[in-house]
Amino acid sequence: xxxxxxxxxxxxxxxxxxxxxxxxxxxxxxxxxxxxxxxxxxxxxxxxxxxxxxxxxxxxxxxxxxxxxxxxxxxxxxxxxxxxxxxxxxxxxxxxxxxxxxxxxxxxxxxxxxxxxxxxxxxxxxxxxxxxxxxxxxxxxxxxxxxxxxxxxxxxxxxxxxxxxxxxxxxxxxxxxxxxxxxxxxxxxxxxxxxxxxxxxxxxxxxxxxxxxxxxxxxxxxxxxxxxxxxxxxxxxxxxxxxxxxxxxxxxxxxxxxxxxxxxxxxxxxxxxxxxxxxxxxxxxxxxxxxxx
Amino acid sequence: xxxxxxxxxxxxxxxxxxxxxxxxxxxxxxxxxxxxxxxxxxxxxxxxxxxxxxxxxxxxxxxxxxxxxxxxxxxxxxxxxxxxxxxxxxxxxxxxxxxxxxxxxxxxxxxxxxxxxxxxxxxxxxxxxxxxxxxxxxxxxxxxxxxxxxxxxxxxxxxxxxxxxxxxxxxxxxxxxxxxxxxxxxxxxxxxxxxxxxxxxxxxxxxxxxxxxxxxxxxxxxxxxxxxxxxxxxxxxxxxxxxxxxxxxxxxxxxxxxxxxxxxxxxxxxxxxxxxxxxxxxxxxxxxxxxxxxxxxxxxxxxxxxxxxxxxxxxxxxxxx
Numbered sequence: 035x036x037x038x039x040x041x042x043x044x045x046x047x048x049x050x051x052x053x054x055x056x057x058x059x060x061x062x063x064x065x066x067x068x069x070x071x072x073x074x075x076x077x078x079x080x081x082x083x084x085x086x087x088x089x090x091x092x093x094x095x096x097x098x099x100x101x102x103x104x105x106x107x108x109x110x111x112x113x114x115x116x117x118x119x120x121x122x123x124x125x126x127x128x129x130x131x132x133x134x135x136x137x138x139x140x141x142x143x144x145x146x147x148x149x150x151x152x153x154x155x156x157x158x159x160x161x162x163x164x165x166x167x168x169x170x171x172x173x174x175x176x177x178x179x180x181x182x183x184x185x186x187x188x189x190x191x192x193x194x195x196x197x198x199x200x201x202x203x204x205x206x207x208x209x210x211x212x213x214x215x216x217x218x219x220x221x222x223x224x225x226x227x228x229x230x231x232x233x234x235x236x237x238x239x240x241x242x243x244x245x246x247x248x249x250x251x252x253x254x255x256x257x258x259x260x261x262x263x264x265x266x267x268x269x270x271x272x273x274x275x276x277x278x279x280x281x282x283x284x285x286x287x288x289x290x291x292x293x294x295x296x297x298x299x300x301x302x303x304x305x306x307x308x309x310x311x312x313x314x315x316x317x318x319x320x321x322x323x324x325x326x327x
Numbered sequence: 328x329x330x331x332x333x334x335x336x337x338x339x340x341x342x343x344x345x346x347x348x349x350x351x352x353x354x355x356x357x358x359x360x361x362x363x364x365x366x367x368x369x370x371x372x373x374x375x376x377x378x379x380x381x382x383x384x385x386x387x388x389x390x391x392x393x394x395x396x397x398x399x400x401x402x403x404x405x406x407x408x409x410x411x412x413x414x415x416x417x418x419x420x421x422x423x424x425x426x427x428x429x430x431x432x433x434x435x436x437x438x439x440x441x442x443x444x445x446x447x448x449x450x451x452x453x454x455x456x457x458x459x460x461x462x463x464x465x466x467x468x469x470x471x472x473x474x475x476x477x478x479x480x481x482x483x484x485x486x487x488x489x490x491x492x493x494x495x496x497x498x499x500x501x502x503x504x505x506x507x508x509x510x511x512x513x514x515x516x517x518x519x520x521x522x523x524x525x526x527x528x529x530x531x532x533x534x535x536x537x538x539x540x541x542x543x544x545x546x547x548x549x550x551x552x553x554x555x556x557x558x559x560x561x562x563x564x565x566x567x568x569x570x571x572x573x574x575x576x577x578x579x580x581x582x583x584x585x586x587x588x589x590x591x592x593x594x595x596x597x598x599x600x601x602x603x604x605x606x607x608x609x610x611x612x613x614x615x616x617x618x619x620x621x622x623x624x625x626x627x628x629x630x631x632x633x634x635x636x637x638x639x640x641x642x643x644x645x646x647x648x
Contacts, residue, residue: 047459047463149338152627153342153345156339156623156624156627157346157620158582158616158619158620158622159579159583160583160597161582161585161597161600161604161619164585164604165353165357168604168605169358170357170358170359173358174356255470262472262474263473263474263586266472267589267601279472282474282475282478285478286478286481286590289482289486293482296475296478296479297479299475300472300475300478300479303472303475304467307470307471307472308466310470311466311470312466
C-alpha cells in the first residue's frame, strides 16, 4: 500500500489532479458559507441586473436573469460531485455483486450474468438515458408532487446512470475473481466450511479491490460528463437548482452576447472530469503489480 | 464458423427482441400519450371522446397486448406514422440514416487516420516527453463535454472569426459539394476531437504490448531496422485488439453523435432520436431506437468476427457463442 502512495506521489500529473478535485470538493462544501459571506441568494432573480459584468457584489457577474454566476457555479459543483460520486459508487456496488457472483459461482449463473452484461453494453447508451430521464415518474405510481420534486430529479439521474454503468466493474471483478478463486487460501476457507457469501466478501473481495478502485475513479468522471449532458438537454437536474450542465442550456443562444457565461461551467466540468480520468489512469499504473518501481 | 455465426446472430436477435419490449414499455411511460396530444390540439374534445378514442386505438388494453400488436405490425415493416415529419416513420428514418452515415463516416475515417499513426509513433518511447504531452491531449479529448466543445467551436469559427457556418445543412438545389463540406466542417471537427484520443490510447497500449513480445526481440536481434520491426512485426499484432475496439465502437457512433448533431442542427439519426423523444413522436422514436440498437449489436458481432478472423490462435469451435 505504501508503494502505491509513493508511486502516486511521484506522478506529478496525478498529484495535480488530486489537488484539483480536492479544491472543487472544498469549494462545493463551503458553498453555504460563501453565500452568507457574499450576501447573495443563488436563486434571486434581478431583471435590472441581467448579464452584469463582474463587480464587488457579483464576482463573476450575473446570468441572463440576473442571478449570481459564481454562487451558482459553486452550488452546481455540489450537485455534479454528488451525482458523480453517488452514481459511481452505486454502479460499483452492483458491478461488484454481479462480478463476484458470476466469477465465484460460475456455470449457468455466470453465463446468464455475463450475457446480461453483454446485453447492457450493447445498448445505445445516450438515447436510452434520454428516454429514462424523460419518463413521467407519476405513471410509475409516484405521487405527482414527489415525482416533480428537485430531490426526485437528482436521485433519478443517480439511479439511471448506475443502472447502465455497472458493466465495466462487473467484467473486471469477474475476471479477477476467477483467478483468485483458484488460490490456496480460498480452498482453505472453503474446506473449513466457510459459507459462500463469507468467502466472497472476506476472502475474495479484498483481493479484487484494485480494479474496482480504478474503474470507480474513472467512472466518476464519466458520470459527471453524462449528468452534464442530460442536464444540458434539460432532462437532468431541473432549474432553479443549478448544475454545471443546466447552466449551459441557454448558453448557445447567449454565445454572441455573453460568451463567458458559456465558458465557466464547461471549464469546470472539463477540469473535474479530466482530473478524475488522469487520477484513475495513474492509480491503474500505481496498482499494477507488474509495473516497475 | 457457421455455427458460431448463427449462434451469435440468434443471441443478438434475442437481445433486440428484449430491447424492443423494454423500449416499448419505456416509451409508454413518457409524459403524455397520443390521445392527450389530440386533446391539447382540440379543445372541443370531451373526456368521453378521449375514452372512446383510447379504446379505438387500443390504448386501454394491457401493455403486453399492445406490444404484441405493435410487434406483428413491425415484423411486416409497418412502424406507423411519424407525427413530427407527417410521413411513415421509416420514410423519415431513411434520409437521417444517410446524413449520419456521411457525417459519422467522415469523422470516423479522419479520427482513425490521425489516431492510429500517431499511436504507433508515440509507442516507440513510452514515458518520453512527447508521449506525456500526447497523453494529456488524449485525456482532454476524452474528458471534454461534447456540447461545450461544440459551443466553443461555434464561438470561435462562426462568431469570432465568422469563417464557417454554425450549423444546419445547405438548403435548395443550388447548394454544391463545397457548401455541403463547409457545413460539415465543424461537426466533423467536433467528432474527430472527441474520438481520436480514445483510439490513440488504444493503439498506443496495443503497440507497447506488442513491442514487449519475444518475436520483436528476435527480429531486432536479426538486425532488422527499427522501421521494419515496428511496421512488419509489431504493428499487425497490435492491430488485432484495436480493430476489435474500433468495430465495437462503430455501431454506437450512429447514436453517439446525438449531441454533436443536435448542437449543429445536422439532420441525422441522433438529432432525430432526440427530437422524436422530446416531441412525443412515439412511432418514430421506437423505430429509431430499435435501429440504433440493431446497429450496435451488428458492431459487436463484427468485432467478434474480426477478432477471430485476425487472430489465428482463435479457433471458432473454442469460442463460446
